[in-house]
Amino acid sequence: MRMSVIGCGYLGAVHAAAMASLGHEVIGVDVDEGRVAALSRGQAPFFEPQLDDLLASGRATGRLRFGTRIEDAAGATVHFLAVGTPQQPHGPAADLRFVDAAVDALLPHLRPGDVVAGKSTVPVGTAARLAGLVHDRGATLAWNPEFLREGWAVHDTLTPDRIVVGTDSGAAGERAVAVLRDVYRAAIEAGIPFLATDLATAELVKGAANAFLATKISFINAMAEIAEAADADIALLAEALGHDTRIGPRYLGSGIGFGGGCLPKDIRAFAARAEELGRREAVGFLHEVDAINLRRRDRAVQLVVDALAGRVFGRRIAVLGAAFKPFSDDVRDSPALDVAVRLRGLGADVVVTDPAAIDNARALHPQLGYTSDRDEALRGADAVVVVTEWDEYRRALSPAHAGSLVRGRVVVDGRNCLDAAAWRAAGWTYRGMGRR
Template structure:
């Protein structure tokens, strides 16, 4: 095969089709391969076979619809349909945090092995994309070798994903790097065939062993979390001294050794990946006796959660001594803009904390309202940002949706009880809000 020209000769199965798997399945079909996704959840399965994503992700629905309609992509709940059909199996199931522990729950990964291994009768490549503790791939390999009729003909590779929610489609089709954790030249060649198009576009490839590939994703998330917590720690210093953390970040970002990306102060990181992956990384470091990593990352995690407490403290300061009888508007429920994901969302956590103090809290988010209601049913919810702000004594800007930056402070002043806004994302035009008569506050920003 000529690099950059998919032949479609490989048949690909994607096991697990939530966020990672749905993007992977659609991306592999876009690369020119016949793809079957395996999904055991009936509701999710129906959506996918109708060409609809089981979650909000810009651009994913049309890509799924395109390839479901073409016949290149379909979904099933029956592992027997992909056993001995596919040449490459991508494991894309979740690895959530264990109940009562920081460690990763590998139950879904083990379930894939339980279901797939006994059905494999010919040589194939099984590629893990799920984020797992280092050492997991060898345990998976041992089970496939002992439980599959194909035995050692089943080769294991690990190819970690680096998808950013709200950018998943682009990151799948145009990754900024590819990491191939492989044990043979044949496995590397197969992965190069699968990803021939992005490689031809110039995407760099790192070929390494299995433990290196497993550590790359955990290490990347740990570094990003550290970078976010570092700028948030500097934000506290800025607050104490009258400095401006946004200008500070701009100045730091010009240093090529540091870079500006992810150097944004705010209410902290959240979502379904970064927090639990950081804790799983610490848990695995503890098992390996690497105490220095635990000490560093525990403080990173602690700083992150202090940011949420800091927003609540400033809220109390702005409201005055009384919480009861005060109306607080929270703009944002998703952990970041561009997604409906509310897992470990700073916005919803802060909203819940303020409600517990006695204030009436009304939330609005462009995409995450249904998910937010399921997680925090006792909060009030509005159908628009303007409706949410009516009679508010304080507005909190907690998720960086563009529509919140487009709000008219002059018009909004006419419907609130008191014109006070706390810009925890540090993205609103402070001068415009102040000129319209608002009390504007942004932690760490002059």
């Protein structure tokens, strides 16, 4: 099938490459000339495992192309909208300018029978507003939300947990569902659930999923606060909870909390839209979920201050991690960088290291010190803060090796990912987020 992907940032580039790998003919369109040039060379403009291989394969087969002209999308049967929906500069609601601009640009190139499939995360009601514009061109609007995890985006696109397609009722909607069933035929034949819904439900699925995940993370971090006060161990508490099949172990990792370009802004936009619909009381808990999450960053900084007996000014602190999560170079709303900036604000000499995100971090916070060499960051440090659980910090860094480099033998485990007993046995002052 011939298809276009409008917007080739993180979501769009992965989706375009994945669709080409399934045998579809794909044209990716983006206004950023530098991004298009990199993708056309087979180089992802961001770090995502397996994506470069997928891009190279798509180029080699001739099924994957990228360009800057929306006219190149003409003739496609399906047009995927994959543009960003950031938080508005002066409020929590989603900024839909890029979605609206993409639809406006695409409209003159639609043919009767085409399907426009929105993948961007939008407030409920957006699709209903856009559907009439698309229908006036004889095409059909569907909403097909994404459920990607950064670091696992290729896997999640090719083998998702579920595929959700929302359309209006009627023959046009049924045809759009049939077309998208064909797009995702390989996944459906592999047993992936396919859910056909109305437009509003499809929009709500993504927001509701993120709200639930954020709530689960903030719940265990709230329990970590109580565990600290009660001298309990949050790691053991989370393990015990996870054995309850009604709860499960996933997303019960306590620590510094969530960040990135999706979860924080999506739960804020979800709550803002609910309030616009007159249902503020239904999402009141999300404001506390957000507050708990941000409070964990305060706690990580305080643990460093306490471990250094209040003497932070002029002390060298190594911050291990810049990306908001491992296997990513995304530094948007990164807890790691937030902690680093706050420590520098207290007068510390902060050096940040990360395997993939140093360039992005430096562009965002040039006032911090940076190195891609972990040992260089550790050398001479008075304290170490682990804030992104890359394997080279979580598994490959031993207390003995760190002790040969670090002056202060103080470690703050912002992700509760280290072996606390081993570090303490080696003579370190260990501080975890709710761990004994």
